[in-house]
Amino acid sequence: MTAFIVLERITMTYGGAGTDTPAVEDASLTIGRGEFVALVGPSGCGKSSLLKIVSGLMPPDSGIARVDGETVSRPLTMVGMAFQNATLLPWRTTLENVLLPLEVSRSHRGSFRRKRAEHVAAARALLKTVGLEGYEDHAPYELSGGMQQRASLCRSLIHAPDLLLLDEPFAALDAFTREELWDVLQELWQARKFTVILVTHDLREAVYLADRVYVVSKRPGRIVYERPVALPRPRTLESTFDQDFIDLVHALRDHIGEVRAA
Ligand code: ADP
Ligand code: MG
Numbered sequence: 561m562t563a564f565i566v567l568e569r570i571t572m573t574y575g576g577a578g579t580d581t582p583a584v585e586d587a588s589l590t591i592g593r594g595e596f597v598a599l600v601g602p603s604g605c606g607k608s609s610l611l612k613i614v615s616g617l618m619p620p621d622s623g624i625a626r627v628d629g630e631t632v633s634r635p636l637t638m639v640g641m642a643f644q645n646a647t648l649l650p651w652r653t654t655l656e657n658v659l660l661p662l663e664v665s666r667s668h669r670g671s672f673r674r675k676r677a678e679h680v681a682a683a684r685a686l687l688k689t690v691g692l693e694g695y696e697d698h699a700p701y702e703l704s705g706g707m708q709q710r711a712s713l714c715r716s717l718i719h720a721p722d723l724l725l726l727d728e729p730f731a732a733l734d735a736f737t738r739e740e741l742w743d744v745l746q747e748l749w750q751a752r753k754f755t756v757i758l759v760t761h762d763l764r765e766a767v768y769l770a771d772r773v774y775v776v777s778k779r780p781g782r783i784v785y786e787r788p789v790a791l792p793r794p795r796t797l798e799s800t801f802d803q804d805f806i807d808l809v810h811a812l813r814d815h816i817g818e819v820r821a822a
Contacts, residue, residue: 564593564755565614565723570623571780572606572613577621583609584620585780591772593722596749596756598766598773600812602820606781607759611725614757615639627723636723637667640716640754644728646708648700648715655696658683658714665719679718686714689751690744706737710744717748724749726758730765739797742768746794763812767805768795773812777819785815 571577572584584606591597599607612618613625616635625632640661648657662668662679672679687696690710700708709729716724726745730738746769749756760766766773767789775785789808791799799805 562593563590564595564628565589565591565757566624566626567610567613568624568626570610570613570620570625572609572618572620574609574618582621582780584613585782586623587776587781587783588623589774589783589786591755591757594753594755596758596769596771598758598760598770599776600760600763600766600773600816601776601781602778602816603761605776605778605819607776608727609781610776611641611727611757611759614723615641615725637665638722640719640721640724642709642712642716642724642726642729644731646700646705646712648708648711650700653697653699654687654692654703654711655680655683657700657711658687658718660715661719668719683714683718686717687711689748690714704737706733706741709733709741713741713745713748717752717754720752720754722754724754724756726756726760728759728761731761738762738765743794743797745769750794763809763816764800766812767791767808768800775812775815775819784819785812787812787815 567587567589570584570587571582573580573582599610601607613620616632627636659679663672684696687693690713692707692710730741758769770789773787773789774783777784791804
């Protein structure tokens with residue numbers, strides 16, 4: 561598999577090198593194009609910081625971040641992002657929220673009006689694949705938390721990004737809704753083949769979705785363990801009760817235990 565994302569010995573301190581304990585220390589990883597990778601680790605260990613480095617929102621003190629062969633030196637435009645809070649704009653309908661990245665991004669803004677019908681059709685198609693057909697004209701407050709997060713996923717994918725960065729996108733949802741959204745995400749990924757970095761503290765979520773899981777130590781965040789997940793796809797909720805699945809979750813849990821105790 562060709563390397564799509566490469567972090568080489570990245571150290572990053574929020575105030576700049578030497579001002580404080582780094583948020584990320586000497587982190588290296590390689591992610592293939594189209595691969596689905598999860599980052600897991602205790603709260604405050606630097607997972608979100610790693611995403612900021614990959615997306616170009618925070619420059620490292622040292623080390624190199626490369627995406628698609630290019631050194632990251634400014635915020636990337638080919639990225640989709642979604643976070644724990646769906647952050648839909650309350651005065652826009654679901655459809656208008658999904659269209660937002662096309663309206664504001666420099667690369668699409670010029671053509672947005674001209675191609676509006678095309679964009680609307682794409683947004684409707686995406687909303688349909690996540691089960692939100694019929695909710696296009698609803699306001700965010702009329703949607704449940706899970707539906708808002710579905711819409712947020714559509715918004716993060718509307719510009720067909722090569723890279724999707726997900727920062728604990730399902731953490732605020734109840735367990736049943738969260739598991740439904742695992743399947744929604746898995747289907748989107750299998751259909752569209754973008755590269756994903758999913759930050760989560762839910763080890764079952766990591767094993768369910770990822771091809772590979774990295775465990776990050778407590779601050780300063782270092783990558784302390786890497787585990788391939790070779791389970792067949794599509795993964796199903798029944799398969800989470802299989803011994804293979806359970807063994808993988810336990811193996812990860814042991815490593816999280818180590819980094820917490822250290
Ligand atoms: P995680 O996502 O794993 O919970 P973060 O990457 O958000 O962790 O944070 C890593 C460390 O950096 C934490 O100790 C956090 O307090 C600190 N940190 C995060 N954002 C900032 C910021 N903007 N300025 C200063 N320190 C920050
Ligand atoms: Mg975080």
